[in-house]
Amino acid sequence: MRRSLLAWPASAQHCTLEVLVAASLPARLRGLLGRPPLAPGQAMLLSPCSTIHTLGMRYPIDVVFLARDGWVLRVAREVAPWRMRGHWRARCVLELAAGEAARCGIAPGMVLPVGALR
Known part of the structure; x- marks a missing residue:
């Protein structure tokens, strides 16, 4: 796995995430x-x-389902342990600590620049 930075402007602040990329099976x-x-x-x-x-x-996470071009299709906030979530059009998924999607202003319809990370 490799680490990368993902950054985009969010509302009144700039949000940057250190992303661990899981591309292998x-x-x-x-x-x-x-x-x-x-x-x-x-x-x-x-x-x-x-x-x-x-x-x-053992902990909840925020889950962001993304289309191939980085379009946010769905945000599942604070998904508890022992649950499943999905989106039939998603091509990649961004998992964050619970509450991070809201802090970063991630919402359906926006585009995240994930193309270079995959």
Whole structure:
């Protein structure tokens, strides 16, 4: 897995995330399982991906479903452990610490510059 920075202007502030990119099958299958909770300003990008689960996790996360061009299709806020979420049109998923999507102003309809990360 590699680390990258993802930045975009958000409302009155500029939001920057340190993104861990999970592009291989083993990395996507593991995801955040067995890892400590993400800190504010951290995220994991799963690509390609359209469905996630929080089975076995001990903390909630925010989940952003993205189209191929970075278009935000859905934001699932504070997904509790032992849940599943998905979007049939999603091509990648951004997982963040619970509350980070709101802090960064991420909402359906906006575009995140994830193209270079995948």
